[in-house]
Amino acid sequence: MGVYLNGTTAYTLYKSETAKPYFVDKSQMLKELFPLVSTGNNHICITRPRRFGKTVMANMIASFFSKGCDAQDVFQNLAIARYEEYSKYRNQFSVIHISFNDFTEDCSSYDEYIGQIRGQLAEDLKAEYPNAKSYGEGKIIKMLANIYAEDPSARFIFVLDEWDFIFHQDFVTEDNKKEYLLFLRSLLKDRPYVLMAYMTGILPIAKYSSGSELNMFMEYTMITEERFSETFGFTETEVDKLYAKYQALEKRERVTRENLKNWYDGYHTYGGERVYNPRSVVLSLQNNNLGNYWTSAGPYDEIYYYIEHNVDDVRDDLALMVSGVSVPAKIQEYAATSMNLQTKDEIFSAMVVYGFLSYENGKVCIPNKELMEKFADMLQKQPSFGYVYQLAKESERMLQATIAGDTDTMVKILELAHNTEVPLLSYNNEIELTAVVNLVYLSARDTYRVEREDKAGKGYVDFIFYPEMDRDADCIILELKVDATPDAAIRQIKDKKYAMKFQSRMGEQPRYTGRVLAVGISYDRIEKAHQCKIEVLKESEI
Structure with missing residues (x-):
C-alpha cells in the first residue's frame, strides 16, 4: 500500500464521515460508475462550488474500488450494497487517488509541487511493481506504460480531487499551467492502463483547456448536465x-x-x-x-474580488438581486481566475460557478439568506457602489426611525434615494420602489428575517420583518404603493389581514411579545414625493 496507490487515507476519512450523525448516504452514485469501470478508458469530471461534497464523494469512490483495503464494514449498510454488482466491484481494483490540494508547506514553485506528486507516485509504483523499469526520478507515465506492457491486467482507476487547485496558487505561472495540462493529458489520454479517470474541481475544464489537452473528459456541471445532480448538495x-x-x-x-x-x-x-x-x-x-x-471560509471581499473592476456594470443588477429579484444573464461554461473579467455576463458566470449566485431559466439571483448577508455586508462597506452604498449606509437610521414612528426621517431618507443619481430606479412601478426599500432597510437583516411577497392572510404582503434575535422586538408589516396614499397601504394590511402571519407564529416558543407595526410607504410620480405612515395594530387586528 502506498500514499497514492491503493492507500488507506480515503477509506479512513470516508469511514469517519459515515459515522457522523448527519451523514447522508450518496453511495448509489457508485452504480453509475460500474459500467465505466467495466468498459475501461472512461474519463469524467465533476465541477461544483466548494463545500458541495466533492471530496467526500472522491473518498467514497477510492475507498470502494481500491484493493488496498477491505471496506465491507463501511459499505455493507449503505444503499450500494443492495445491488448485485456490489461484490463484483468492491475493493477489486488498483486505485491511484491524488488530492491536488495537499502539498507541503515548503512548496514554493510549480516544479516542487508537481515534483512531489510525481516522486511519491513513482515510489508507490516501484513498491507495488518492483520489477518495473525506472526511467529516472518521477517518470511515472513511462513507468505506468511499462507496467501495463509487462502485465496487461495492470489497469488503474484514477481518482483526482480538486484538479484545478493549482490554478489558484500565486507561484504558478501561465507556462506552468500549460505544463500541468500537458502532464494530465500525457498521464490519462488514450492510455490503456486507465480503466476510469474520475476528476473533481470547481472550475470547468473548458476554462483552462482551450485545445485538445483534456477533451477526453465528459464534464458534469450543476447547470448543464442532469446526471449526478443529486449526488452533490442535499435535496x-x-x-x-x-x-x-x-x-x-x-x-x-x-x-x-x-x-x-x-x-x-x-x-x-x-x-x-x-x-x-x-x-x-x-x-x-x-x-x-x-x-x-459556508461563506465563513472566505470573507465578503471574496465576492467583491469578481466585481471590483466592473462595479458600474453590475451595480444596478446587484441592487435588484439584494431586493430578491432575479436578473437576466448569459452564463458561459467557464469562469476567469484572474481579475480580468471584462463583461457583466463573465462576472456573473464566475459567481455562479463559485456558488455566490444561483442560475435558473436564464436568470441569476442570490440563492439564500447566508449569501444575502454577505452581499449586504459588501454593499455597506464599499463606497465604489455609489448610490447603493449611500442608501445602504442609511439603513440603520431608517430602521430606528420606523420603530420610533419618525415618519419625517423616513421620508427624508427616501427622498435621498430619489434625489441620488439612481439610473436603475425610475419609480415606474412597485418593483423599483421595492428595490429602494430593500436598500434603505438593509441593516434590518442583521436582526430580522425579511421576507418579500409573503403569503399572509387573504393576499400577498410586500414585506414582513420577523424578529429572530429578539422576540421582544417590534414586528413590521410593510406595504408599498405607487400613485396612492400610505393610508391605502395601511388599509390593505388590515383588510387583507396580513398580520395573521404573525398570529400563527405567536403560538411558537418563545413567542413574539413586541408590537406589530403596519407601515405604509407611497410614492407619487406626478408630485415626485414620498409619504409614510405607521400604525400599531391592535390585538383585534392581529
Whole structure:
C-alpha cells in the first residue's frame, strides 16, 4: 500500500464521515460508475462550488474500488450494497487517488509541487511493481506504460480531487499551467492502463483547456448536465430526514426546518431540483445554530474580488438581486481566475460557478439568506457602489426611525434615494420602489428575517420583518404603493389581514411579545414625493 496507490487515507476519512450523525448516504452514485469501470478508458469530471461534497464523494469512490483495503464494514449498510454488482466491484481494483490540494508547506514553485506528486507516485509504483523499469526520478507515465506492457491486467482507476487547485496558487505561472495540462493529458489520454479517470474541481475544464489537452473528459456541471445532480448538495427529502434526526437528538431546538430552507437552499440543478449547501446544513444542525458556515471560509471581499473592476456594470443588477429579484444573464461554461473579467455576463458566470449566485431559466439571483448577508455586508462597506452604498449606509437610521414612528426621517431618507443619481430606479412601478426599500432597510437583516411577497392572510404582503434575535422586538408589516396614499397601504394590511402571519407564529416558543407595526410607504410620480405612515395594530387586528 502506498500514499497514492491503493492507500488507506480515503477509506479512513470516508469511514469517519459515515459515522457522523448527519451523514447522508450518496453511495448509489457508485452504480453509475460500474459500467465505466467495466468498459475501461472512461474519463469524467465533476465541477461544483466548494463545500458541495466533492471530496467526500472522491473518498467514497477510492475507498470502494481500491484493493488496498477491505471496506465491507463501511459499505455493507449503505444503499450500494443492495445491488448485485456490489461484490463484483468492491475493493477489486488498483486505485491511484491524488488530492491536488495537499502539498507541503515548503512548496514554493510549480516544479516542487508537481515534483512531489510525481516522486511519491513513482515510489508507490516501484513498491507495488518492483520489477518495473525506472526511467529516472518521477517518470511515472513511462513507468505506468511499462507496467501495463509487462502485465496487461495492470489497469488503474484514477481518482483526482480538486484538479484545478493549482490554478489558484500565486507561484504558478501561465507556462506552468500549460505544463500541468500537458502532464494530465500525457498521464490519462488514450492510455490503456486507465480503466476510469474520475476528476473533481470547481472550475470547468473548458476554462483552462482551450485545445485538445483534456477533451477526453465528459464534464458534469450543476447547470448543464442532469446526471449526478443529486449526488452533490442535499435535496429537500434529504434535509427533511436530517432535520427529523436533529429533532430526535437535540433537546432544545434552536433551528427550524423553515430557517434551514431560508438560509441554505436556493441552488438549482439542470433538471430543476433545488439543492441545499451541504456543509452549512450539517454544521447548523450539529451546532444547533444558524450561521454563515459556508461563506465563513472566505470573507465578503471574496465576492467583491469578481466585481471590483466592473462595479458600474453590475451595480444596478446587484441592487435588484439584494431586493430578491432575479436578473437576466448569459452564463458561459467557464469562469476567469484572474481579475480580468471584462463583461457583466463573465462576472456573473464566475459567481455562479463559485456558488455566490444561483442560475435558473436564464436568470441569476442570490440563492439564500447566508449569501444575502454577505452581499449586504459588501454593499455597506464599499463606497465604489455609489448610490447603493449611500442608501445602504442609511439603513440603520431608517430602521430606528420606523420603530420610533419618525415618519419625517423616513421620508427624508427616501427622498435621498430619489434625489441620488439612481439610473436603475425610475419609480415606474412597485418593483423599483421595492428595490429602494430593500436598500434603505438593509441593516434590518442583521436582526430580522425579511421576507418579500409573503403569503399572509387573504393576499400577498410586500414585506414582513420577523424578529429572530429578539422576540421582544417590534414586528413590521410593510406595504408599498405607487400613485396612492400610505393610508391605502395601511388599509390593505388590515383588510387583507396580513398580520395573521404573525398570529400563527405567536403560538411558537418563545413567542413574539413586541408590537406589530403596519407601515405604509407611497410614492407619487406626478408630485415626485414620498409619504409614510405607521400604525400599531391592535390585538383585534392581529
